[in-house]
Amino acid sequence: MSEHVLEKQFVDLAHQSETAELGIWGFIATEVLFLGGLFAAYGFFRYLHPVGVAAAASHTDLAIGTVNTIVLLTSSFFMSWSSLAARDGESRPAGVLMLITAALGIVFLGLKAIEYAEDIHEHLWPGPGFSLSTPDPKSGEVFYFLYWLLTGIHALHLLVGIGAILVIANRARRGVFTRAYHSPVRVVSLYWHFVDVVWIFLFVLIYLPGRAP
Amino acid sequence: MSATTILELPPCRGDSYLTDGSTLTSWLLTHDHKRIAILYCLTITGFFLIGGAAAALIRLNLLTPQGLLLDAETYNRTFTLHGVVMVWLFLVPSIPTTFGNFLLPLMLGAKDLAFPRINLLSWYLFTASGLIVLAGLITGSVDTGWTFYEPLSSGYSSGALVVVLFGIFVNGFSSILTGLNFVVSIHRLRAPGLTWYRLPIFCWSTYATSVILMLATPILAVTLLLVAAEHLWGVGVFDPTHGGDPLLFQHMFWFYSHPAVYIMILPGMGVVSEIIPTFARKKIFGYHFIAWSSVAIAVVGFVVWGHHMFVSGESIYAALVFSFLSFVVAVPSAIKVFNWLATLHKGSISFEAPMLYALGFILLFTIGGLTGLFLATLAFDEHATATYFVVAHFHYIMVGGMVSAYFAALHFWWPKVTGRLYPESWARFAAILIFFGFNLTFFPQFILGYLGMPRRYATYPPEFQVWNVFSSAGASILAAAYILPLLYLGWSLVRGERAPSNPWGATGLEWQTPSPPPTDNFARTPRVTRPPYDYPEPTV
Secondary structure, eight states, X not given: OOOOOSOTXXXXXXXXXXXXXXXXXXXXXXXXXXXXXXXXXXXXHHHHOHHHXXXXXXXXXXXHHHHHHHHHHHHHHHHHXXXXXXXXXXXXXXXXXXXHHHHHHHHHHHHHHHHHHHHHHTTOSSSTTOOOOSSOHHHHHHHHHHHHHHHXXXXXXXXXXXXXXXXXXXXXXXXXXXXXXXXXXHHHHHHHHHHHHHHHHHHHHXXXXXXXX | OGGGOOSOOOOOOSOBTTTSOOSHHHHHTOOOHHHHHHHHHHHHHHHHHHHHHHHHHHHHHTTSTTOSSOOHHHHHHHHHHHHHIIIIIIITTHHIIIIIHHHHHHHHTOSSOSOHHHHHHHHHHHHHHHHHHHHHHHHSOOOSTTTTOTTHHHHTOOTHHHHHHHHHHHHHHHHHHHHHHHHHHHHHOOOTTOOGGGSOHHHHHHHHHHHHHHHHHHHHHHHHHHHHHHHHHOOOSSOGGGTOOHHHHHHHHHHHHHHHHHHTTHHHHHHHHHHHHHHHTSOOTTHHXXXXXXXXXXXXXXXXXXXXXXXXXXXXXXXXXXHHHHHHHHHHHHHHHHHHHHHXXXXXXXXXXXHHHHHHHHHHHHHHHHHHHXXXXXXXXXXXXXXXXXXXXXXXXXXXXXXXXXXXXXXXXXXXXXXXXXXXXXXXXXHHHHHHHHHHHHHHHHHHHHHTOBXXXXXXXXXXXXXXXXXXXXXXXXXXXXXXXXXXXHHHHHHOOBOOSOTTOOOSGGGGSOSSOBTTSOSSOOOOOSOSSOOOOOOO
């Protein structure tokens, strides 16, 4: 089963896949700058209000955060495995591994949704109804503003990643990927790992402040 | 004529890209970079007319000191619409998305860009963003100016602001994807033998522009996201009434928007660098310097944003450093101007319409650049900040420079894009009229600014009226001059003579294809054996 995979502007498949990889690295560079602005805002704010941030951060759900970190790291493991399988031309097994990756992504989002519901129940949504029993609820509100923004954007990225994985998993099921042609798997895999790495930073910055023994 | 060929190419057969499918879907779902360029061209022409209508309204209002027809609030909304539309819906996309799209693969000897589907996606994102922005601007009362300065934008503006910000956010995606597509294409799709130093200067300037698009736009996106989010949640990031820092907004905004100024001028410099050698019949002078000065502008352009904030309350040490760096960034621009002049020196110059526009660019850009140095000087800036001097300065760069370059490109590559020739005398007339109308519009504004007339007001003291009347008169000439090309270029599509493949006798790869080019550009991948601008040495 062969699809027309070589686009006309490339010399051969190697040329095409190297170009695709350069493209995704460039895209990741723009993502780093985009998220960098938010991380800089977080850093600036935490530098100004170290005590307020620590007090507010201790109201996050460490258990869900930790489990989610494990879930996401595990998903990256399966994505890497899938990438290796595709490289060896084993298209269908690679597709199964992609489905496991996507399933773990969905588990992450489900847990995140439970956590969000808890947060709203505890009035941690910034705005008029916000309440936090710390000495400095005002900076707590800004912390939660950044919390919703950062984790929300991350969740959105994860959703896009799951969509992309499902698309290539479907192609993998049809046996499209071969030793010569598997660059979409590489590209999606790089994106997935990037979203995973962002979470590792978020985990440290959101769940751990104020929790040192 | 044989000296103008820089490669051996078999004659290319097959349909031209224009006749390869004539249904609406064959255009709206096309992956062909040339058709996508046409789509962009139509879209930004529409936006240009809307932004231009707003400008006409502004100049009409300023005919009299009390304001001729707009109340203060409507006036504020009008210049906000003018600024937002012109910056994001015309100037930023102008040359890159039209001529960059059309020419880059041709100049690289490639069949398309690296990611044709993403290219089409960019156009859809761009068009959607334009409609969202316009919907927000027209239905809501957004009156912040294109800079959305805090706390004005979060404290006093209506909810429509969020709609406009969202539109610009989407616009940013389009910019980023276009930039990424160009960067990757230039790295990966050059034809055999086409080394970096054999690339036309247009490719170098498009490369520098694309890098800025990729690396600066995300900062704008995150800034606007924070404004919108604090607007919705009522939390203070920038808004001082909630404990935010409005200066932080200015830093983040100009960290994008100053590099964006170079997005709006570098492509124009690239166009002029193609046109000058063609009509001077000479190799470009100082190729390496022109090429690398684009990169230098892109790099240094990232560290001069503070010169927008000299009077906003940044420390005197920061101001000194930013002032110095702003002088530094003028050096690569000056290098370009001197090299263009040296290219003209002892060339055998002819004055076809594209050349007239290009020469106009050099003059107007030089005036704009030199007055930029005035403003980079701290003492003078204190006096001229937020006056019409600043307005005149950046319009000399943006309109005198970039819009002239856009028209230069339009006339230079029109025969290649459409396969038709336009009436040359009309084109020359329009070029001269634009130059004249432009100067009459904006030179008086230097004087007004020097005399102290502040920008962004619907009314002004009566002693400024004479210069304002001059400026408005110039604007009406300029408006007529911008309509002219629409008419005769439109006419040429139907009645124009068929264009030969290389009407100017230029050396670029794009001129080696038929006019208009076939869908696949080249029948066989070209092999490049000579440097660009390989015109014969002038015999003395």
